[in-house]
Amino acid sequence: MEVTLKIFRYNPESGKKPHYEKYTVEAEPTDRVLDLLEYIKGNFDGTLSFRRSCAHGICGSDAMRINGQNRLACKLLVKDLHGAQITVEPILGLRVIKDLIVDMEPFFENYRSVLPYLINDEPAPKKERLQSPEERERFDDTTKCILCACCTTSCPSFWVNEKYVGPAAIVTAHRFIFDSRDRGAAERLKILSGQFGVYRCHTIFNCTTACPREIEVTQAIGEVKKAIGTGSLE
Amino acid sequence: MALKRNVGLKGIKYRGGGPMLAWALHRISGLAIVLFVGLHVISSFFMQQLGSDIATALNTVYESIYFQFIVIFIVLFHALNGLRVIILDLWPQLIKFQREATWLQWLIFIPTYGMTVTIMILNQLQGG
Numbered sequence: 001m002e003v004t005l006k007i008f009r010y011n012p013e014s015g016k017k018p019h020y021e022k023y024t025v026e027a028e029p030t031d032r033v034l035d036l037l038e039y040i041k042g043n044f045d046g047t048l049s050f051r052r053s054c055a056h057g058i059c060g061s062d063a064m065r066i067n068g069q070n071r072l073a074c075k076l077l078v079k080d081l082h083g084a085q086i087t088v089e090p091i092l093g094l095r096v097i098k099d100l101i102v103d104m105e106p107f108f109e110n111y112r113s114v115l116p117y118l119i120n121d122e123p124a125p126k127k128e129r130l131q132s133p134e135e136r137e138r139f140d141d142t143t144k145c146i147l148c149a150c151c152t153t154s155c156p157s158f159w160v161n162e163k164y165v166g167p168a169a170i171v172t173a174h175r176f177i178f179d180s181r182d183r184g185a186a187e188r189l190k191i192l193s194g195q196f197g198v199y200r201c202h203t204i205f206n207c208t209t210a211c212p213r214e215i216e217v218t219q220a221i222g223e224v225k226k227a228i229g230t231g232s233l234e
Numbered sequence: 235m236a237l238k239r240n241v242g243l244k245g246i247k248y249r250g251g252g253p254m255l256a257w258a259l260h261r262i263s264g265l266a267i268v269l270f271v272g273l274h275v276i277s278s279f280f281m282q283q284l285g286s287d288i289a290t291a292l293n294t295v296y297e298s299i300y301f302q303f304i305v306i307f308i309v310l311f312h313a314l315n316g317l318r319v320i321i322l323d324l325w326p327q328l329i330k331f332q333r334e335a336t337w338l339q340w341l342i343f344i345p346t347y348g349m350t351v352t353i354m355i356l357n358q359l360q361g362g
């Protein structure tokens with residue numbers, strides 16, 4: 001089948017304004033959008049710029065807005081877009097550096113602000129810090145995050161203010177807050193109860209819809225809100 | 235030079251679907267209620283204190299049945315959607331039933347609004 005890709009283009013060195021460029025390519029229904037981008041870069045215009053690494057939905061590099069929704073280009077098949085025209089744009093709320101590449105720094109700054117690592121000063125046991133299957137299950141969903149930013153850059157609260165820590169950072173905070181081996185919950189909850197924390201979330205669900213790992217993002221945020229409200233991790 | 239951070243209208247075009255629409259309507263309806271209540275207060279004030287033509291005109295708008303249809307729609311939507319948000323905030327374990335919650339919200343909305351409008355129309359016909 002023949003599909004037309006309408007791609008957002010911006011080259012800071014050309015002095016030209018951002019614009020859209022159309023490319024018509026031959027595609028298999030089972031091709032991924034990333035395959036088409038690679039094809040265009042290889043055959044039509046080598047300057048087309050986008051991030052990708054694993055091409056298998058695990059590194060989180062290639063989040064982009066495809067037909068108006070945040071997706072990983074490497075996980076989205078042409079046949080699932082139901083149409084011969086595909087619009088590809090950079091994710092929203094971060095500065096565009098070139099074409100589909102955005103400046104992820106504000107996103108990672110938010111991520112770092114929630115202390116995304118195990119905090120436990122107690123002396124380590126000889127073998128390992130034991131945890132029951134149930135205790136492990138408690139935060140299983142939020143361990144799946146690949147930091148692709150699909151969620152945070154789909155969130156209207158983040159669009160309004162990039163200082164809002166955003167769903168991705170809260171997902172990671174959740175992953176440690178509800179980990180029985182971690183001792184930093186109180187500190188993280190204090191950070192997230194601040195001006196740019198969880199209360200910027202208005203339960204809009206864009207993040208959950210956008211997450212390519214199918215994490216229940218809004219639920220994780222809800223659980224953190226509740227932990228702050230009740231002061232308990234139950 | 236990277237482009238400036240600029241979401242603007244592009245945000246409105248983001249395809250967030252039903253849940254995003256519910257949020258946008260909630261915000262718009264919240265502001266609309268503030269306007270209605272404001273209008274109500276102002277028109278009552280004019281009526282009582284001045285009894286002028288402006289007051290009569292405002293009251294005619296405010297009391298017209300079509301205006302009331304819209305007001306009831308907006309207030310009922312805001313109230314039910316607000317309750318959904320409150321319930322999901324209080325019991326986050328229910329968030330996985332978000333879709334069902336939205337269905338339920340409209341399941342309550344449609345008969346409630348339908349009944350209210352029917353009664354209003356019947357009253358109007360009886361010159362109520």
Ligand code: HEM
Pocket residue numbers: 201202203260261263264265267268271309312313314315316317319320
């Ligand atoms: C009838 C009962 C009502 C309920 C259950 C209710 C519930 C809510 C809730 C839960 C929110 C927060 C939504 C969010 O987190 O985004 C909210 C926002 C708001 N409400 Fe209400 N509300 C009610 C009546 C009213 C009235 C009477 C007014 C105006 C006088 C009003 C004006 C607003 C405004 C302006 C907002 C901000 C919009 C936003 O944050 O998106 N509400 N309401």
Ligand code: SF4
Pocket residue numbers: 154155156157158166167200201202203204205206207208217218221
């Ligand atoms: S549920 Fe909260 S974090 Fe997710 S998109 Fe909505 S406002 Fe943003």
Ligand code: SF4
Pocket residue numbers: 144145146147148149150151152167168171210211212213214215217
């Ligand atoms: S929660 Fe999902 S959408 Fe957000 S960064 Fe992690 S994997 Fe991506």
Ligand code: FES
Pocket residue numbers: 051052053054055056057058059060061062063072073074075
């Ligand atoms: S290229 Fe790694 S997630 Fe898509």
